[in-house]
């Protein structure tokens with residue numbers, strides 16, 4: 093069973109390859125970062141978790157997708173100032189420049205260089221392609237300089253580069269992440285409970301421009317609701333209660349409809365009920381949605397997958413089922 | 426991962442209830458002073474929003490625990506508080522309020538003889554006082570939407586400690602606690618049931634206004650903060666039944682609470698037994714200290730005739746919510762309807 097708790101594996105594997113490469117005199121930095129499948133919860137939260145507190149943060153809980161990701165290779169240059177990258181990778185360039193500035197002053201610091209991205213994360217549907225690229229880039233530059241960055245430091249640099257980042261770089265625990273401030277508001281636990289998530293694209297062909305989206309404006313009542321959902325998720329993760337986790341995700345999904353409605357959500361809800369699922373999560377800035385099932389509901393999830401396909405919606409992921417049944421129908425252009 | 430920390434101030438310490446198991450599927454939310462939840466929230470929000478300035482006088486009409494909670498919060502922020510009360514305010518409460526520096530302004534006894542009674546007279550006096558001061562802030566617990574909203578913090582605690590709550594039961598006065606707590610519980614569990622506890626001759630759920638002995642729940646005027654569509658069922662509990670079950674709560678569970686807690690416990694104990702598959706939480710709004718000479722005094726109970734008839738084992742189911750029974754314990758299936766919709770059906 094693919095485990096949501098093991099997100100660092102691939103990064104470590106690539107690093108090993110790199111050590112050998114460095115010994116051969118090939119100087120480059122490599123980094124990797126996973127994709128995600130939207131959020132389990134996203135909203136506006138009081139800093140200390142109580143509704144009377146006035147300072148609020150927009151924050152989210154990411155659902156990581158470790159079998160997809162972006163790989164960045166940093167080729168340094170001593171005579172070239174700035175960072176070369178293909179034009180569509182503006183955020184990646186910014187991330188690389190930020191990271192270079194961060195490590196500037198060390199012996200052997202690169203002045204600039206080139207970033208090469210290889211990614212199998214679908215773009216524009218809310219699976220975190222952008223943050224994945226940016227995080228991989230920051231890690232690649234850090235890797236070249238032999239710098240260890242904590243997940244929070246990577247998060248801060250990523251937010252500086254792209255304004256708002258999901259929390260895939262915080263890969264050693266489940267957090268409530270202030271995605272515009274680069275701050276961890278709360279750590280819920282080491283990993284999400286085992287569960288199955290059947291993902292699909294609710295609006296195939298449509299791309300959501302994250303940068304063009306206006307940030308959600310939640311009123312006092314909604315902030316109060318998010319406080320309750322946060323408390324419920326705290327319990328769900330601590331006790332491994334997938335049913336409660338599903339309820340939190342559903343509530344967050346319903347609240348999000350005011351900002352970025354998902355077509356055919358009602359049909360997906362009906363399927364969820366019919367097949368005994370426990371909740372529905374979405375990308376709050378994208379088109380993907382995921383139906384959440386208990387970890388032992390494999391057969392129900394597979395039957396539901398066929399029903400989703402019959403609706404004409406492409407399957408984006410099947411988290412929590414073993415690799416052989418995990419398939420992607422997405423065209424990763 | 427989190428360390429226990431000290432409370433910022435006394436009202437913070439009093440704010441949240443203790444959740445106590447009372448049966449296989451029943452938990453009590455035992456408050457020191459439930460009204461601290463809206464009082465603290467409303468005052469802090471008004472301060473943050475600039476509605477309370479350096480010279481603002483806080484004015485509210487109350488004879489009950491909301492005033493006490495406001496008086497405590499007023500101490501923390503160093504503001505003057507005037508409370509407009511009935512002529513017959515509990516002497517001990519009066520002393521606690523004035524010892525905190527609050528001014529208690531009592532309406533004259535004759536006000537009780539006109540329609541609307543003391544409640545009307547208090548609202549009129551409040552308007553007068555507002556005119557007398559340069560800057561005033563009125564928390565308005567009966568109409569301020571921050572009253573129900575403040576109970577999100579209580580729902581947070583319940584959801585974190587108990588997970589899915591299937592039914593919440595509690596007394597109804599302003600309606601803030603039950604409407605608010607239920608609304609926020611339903612953000613996670615939309616099917617969560619709500620059972621309101623009222624007393625005979627309170628207008629909240631259909632009875633004509635009349636003399637009531639049980640205080641703290643029930644009203645003579647309809648509060649805007651009562652959202653009738655919250656409630657699946659309504660119960661009317663007499664003073665005698667409430668007092669007896671207040672003592673039962675103490676004797677059986679060592680929880681020293683007030684009579685609105687007793688009334689709610691009566692309903693909740695029965696409800697949890699008849700619905701063993703539902704995780705039920707009962708609101709227990711205040712402690713027993715104010716009632717040591719009355720509810721907790723056997724001679725007083727006997728002299729007032731509150732020991733007979735003995736506690737009914739189950740409620741009478743009524744079909745018309747507009748006709749009050751003579752004491753005892755009744756229930757009506759409200760069905761999350763608006764007040765006029767229910768009353769229109771009942772009155773031919």
Ligand SMILES: Cc1ncc(COP(=O)(O)O)c(C=O)c1O
Pocket residue numbers: 460489490491596597598599600601602603641642683685686710711
């Ligand atoms: C002791 C006690 N119980 C119950 C209530 C009713 O609560 P609410 O006003 O939130 O409906 C009150 C209200 O004053 C009260 O003082």
